[in-house]
Amino acid sequence: RKEVEQDPGPFNVPEGATVAFNCTYSNSASQxxxxxxxxxxxxxxxLMSVYSSGxxxxxxxxxxxxxxxxxxxxxxxxxLSDSATYLCVVNIPRGAQKLVFGQGTRxxxxx
Amino acid sequence: ETGVTQSPTHLIKTxxxxxxxxxxxxxxHNTVSWYQQALGQGPQFIFQYYREEENxxxxxxxxxxxxxxxxxxxxxxxxxxxxxxxALYLCASSPSGSREQFFGPxxxxxxx
Numbered sequence: 591r592k593e594v595e596q597d598p599g600p601f602n603v604p605e606g607a608t609v610a611f612n613c614t615y616s617n618s619a620s621q622x623x624x625x626x627x628x629x630x631x632x633x634x635x636x637l638m639s640v641y642s643s644g645x646x647x648x649x650x651x652x653x654x655x656x657x658x659x660x661x662x663x664x665x666x667x668x669x670l671s672d673s674a675t676y677l678c679v680v681n682i683p684r685g686a687q688k689l690v691f692g693q694g695t696r697x698x699x700x701x
Numbered sequence: 702e703t704g705v706t707q708s709p710t711h712l713i714k715t716x717x718x719x720x721x722x723x724x725x726x727x728x729x730h731n732t733v734s735w736y737q738q739a740l741g742q743g744p745q746f747i748f749q750y751y752r753e754e755e756n757x758x759x760x761x762x763x764x765x766x767x768x769x770x771x772x773x774x775x776x777x778x779x780x781x782x783x784x785x786x787x788a789l790y791l792c793a794s795s796p797s798g799s800r801e802q803f804f805g806p807x808x809x810x811x812x813x
Binding site for chain 2: 594598621622624631632633634635636639677679681683684685686687688689690691692693694
């Protein structure tokens with residue numbers, strides 16, 4: 591079983607739509623949680639950290655459910671520029687601060 | 702931009718050769734991690750360096766090795782290259798104790 595599991599998609603949605611991604615993780619020792627965004631042939635870039643209380647950054651909302659080991663990302667009023675691969679990431683501190691990535695979910699916003 | 706730089710941007714090697722990839726971390730970041738990202742997959746942790754010592758390693762064979770220098774820059778060395786080593790190699794830096802990591806643009810390695 592993969593440590594972090596995501597639906598790889600692809601998700602194709604019209605501009606202005608709301609889209610939600612989900613992710614599950616298997617290691618209960620995971621301490622920090624993130625969503626990264628990766629554009630085609632580019633490096634991953636930190637989109638937002640995810641906190642147990644839930645957090646919002648503009649059109650983006652992230653939620654964490656530790657009991658279910660489940661992380662979500664909601665994008666409201668999607669823009670063409672939101673087209674990218676979204677990577678669910680957990681931090682497992684085993685000596686090193688090791689980031690474990692999901693496979694990524696590919697999102698395409700259509701005009 | 703994260704301030705993390707990597708060189709070269711692209712590299713083509715043949716099976717059995719050796720390769721060295723380089724990374725300069727963001728100013729003030731003393732921890733460097735290396736990741737391998739195969740096509741269509743998420744990045745996989747190779748190892749991490751802190752204060753010139755390896756302090757964690759993923760599931761990669763010993764032919765993957767690294768160094769960190771006093772200025773916190775780092776190298777990833779891969780010996781006896783195999784076709785499956787073709788991937789994007791990402792370097793990420795972070796301040797001591799931070800759980801967030803900031804990635805460089807990567808080196809795309811092709812092994813023929």
